[in-house]
Amino acid sequence: MSHLLEIKDLQVTFGGLDALSGLNFHVDEGEIVSVIGPNGAGKTTFFNTITGLVEPTGGDILFQGDSVLGLEPNEVTSLGIARTFQNVRLFPNMTILENVMVAQHCRTSQNVFGALFQTKAFKKEEEEIRQRAEEILSFFGSRLVGYRLDQAAFMLSYANRRRLEIARAMATQPRLMLLDEPVAGMNPSETAELTELIGRLRSEWGFTIVIIEHDMAVVKNVSDRVVVLDHGVPIASGSYEEVSTDPDVIEAYLGRPVESHS
């Protein structure tokens, strides 16, 4: 069977710097794959390229068998790839509800005239958007609902912002979700909770998930498969146990035994 996402020989060059050079990668429907690697390995560039924010200099990205190269980011999203950002990027002055409602843009269709004449279809769609938003937010327990719904996003705590980002990605109704360091900056109990949620994202919502993460406990707990990037090339791939004992990986993280360089 063909892969949900297949990346062939992907190359991204910034000026003279090869951020990604010859990356091959694939994800199957229903998998949770972790992408790890030291800082500057090209993990976030990898996500940016998939979602159309960065144009690759070579290679191809196939989603459900079709190339997504040259598509605008919003077109990629409407194909069914959603993402979160490493440095949380919410719409800070919109309310929590609005943040999730606006993310359903590509799944809804009402235009100016519907809004001006308040057609039945418009009202129905608005109601559906709102209900779906509340349903998605209630996935995170009581944290983002109730009086919070109408609070501006900037008033949230750090961990809740991260949660809201995931909620926003969920609202685009993706098949593939790219999470960029979802637990960065969370305390151990929050991390544990979110790890469990990531599992439920697959079991309850049916998303296929790719995670960039530095927290190895999370990587170990959630992933079916781990891919290690270094200097824009995959240096290892396999289960967590296989990867964590791979000498190349240890070298990439810790440096060579003789001389140490960062």
Added chain:
Amino acid sequence: MTALPSSLLLDWKRIVRWGSICAVALLFVSLVGMPIKLDPKSIISPLLSLGYVSLFWLPLIFGYVASSRVVLEGVETSKPGLPDLLTGVLTGAIGGAGLTLLMLGIENFDIRDPLINWSPQLLEVLAFGARDLNPAVWIGIGGALGLFGAALNVIPESLRRGISYGFFTVLAVAIFEPALDDMSEGFRLEWLIELIFQKRGGLKLWPAIILASLIGMISIISKGKVKKAVAQYREQEAPKKKQTSYVLFGVIAALGIVLPIFMGTYVNSLLANVGIFLLLALGLNIVVGLAGILDLGYVAFFAVGAYTTAVLTSEISPFFAPGMTWVLSLVFVVILAALTGLIIGAPVIRMRGDYLAIVTLGFGEIIRLLFLSDFLKPYFGGAQGILGIPGIDLGVVYISGTDTRGIFYLVLFFCAIAVYVSWRLQASRLGRSWMAIREDEQVAEAMGINTVNSKLMAFVVGAVLASFAGAIMAARVGSVFPNSFMILISIVILVVVIVGGMGSIPGVFVGAFVLIGILGGPKQPGLLQEFGSLKLLVYGMLLVYMMLQRPEGLVPSARRTQELHQEEFLQDSWLKGTDDEEQSVEGEEAQV
């Protein structure tokens, strides 16, 4: 040096600093000619004219500012008293000394060449019309005004409020004199006007005093109940607030419909001017306030609307003169404006921020120059414009261009449409996408919003609303000329939106009334006709002041207030206990 009693220790640095700023401000105001130009406008006849107000308020304000202190909650400070008063007096006196120097300077030197207002005329105004007034008098006047300003800090707050309300009421009544005069006929209140106003303009002394004390008393007695009511209105739960808003809106709409019947030509034509700019501002508010696209060429759409109407309805338009009715032409106006919006928007929309502003500025001028050009002269008449635009035949009634009341109602109708459009779009899929784009365009795109389409829609909706204003304008004036569509109009509309409050519909209303109604539009006189050439200066000063002191505008939208005062909102929610309690401290550090 003998030790001064501690109560007399003054902050000399502060006094000198504020005093010199005051002096410079006074010199500036005098030399741009405000006292001369505003002297004919009488506030309290014959004692006080607006010209003198333009001088007097400065030492007063600076006295107030210099003597006010920052009082922190929970920190004990000494009670305001003598030293503060003295600070005010000295600040005001230093400021006044600036004018003394100016008078001496005018008497002894002649630098009229660069400074037009360095004139005997200014000297006469500064000397209160007297021949040989000792210039040092201004030191005394400055000191007295400074004392008064400082006294405002010392007296209890309720009294301060009373005095300032009384003062501002008198000022407002005097400014509104022509309007009141005009309205009085409709209400059969000419006797009242005669009672309080002098024949040649300005309030009579006694009515002014009575009015000021009356309003002052009322405000002292009511003890800020109004403020409380406003606060209460803001604190209301969402559904109830909505209800109150509807009631308020209904009352204002009813007033807008009923009042013009009683008003004369003067007020109605003033209101029609305000209305046309209001309509433009409401349109721009969608583009700038909601979608965050800084469009400096908005006048282009105004011009397209006006020219389309002109060509289609005028019997004598140079090339193509179908002589349509105004209503029919409106269909084409909408279509052409939308098309222009798309054509201008398409190349512009991919730019961001400053670049976009500059390019739209260019397009605004290009449209005007096209209408002015020899190349298109056979079609649009070049600098001679298009004349002979008929009035508006609505079937039931015929509104000629000079029927100001009819025009006002028409403008009101279109403003209502604009308000409805803004209101409905704000709470729709499109409105949300605009908000998201305004917050973070890249993320909005990553979240599946087609930013190009959304922004183009904002451009088109704004263009159509502006073209309505253009169509009404053409019918009202009866002719269109390229020079009615200067860049200045774009800027004035933008200032209306900014001063009123970006993204806030009531704000735009207030902005239009204050700027266009009172100061006047680029070519249209406002209530203060005397401002004439000083209008743009006042616009500029107002804009600078607003940006520094109240960037969210006069009547801000809740969202924008929140955006500009995030810290305060976070503190508030912390105090109320509704903040997010699980702030993880280590979170900030672990960011990569």
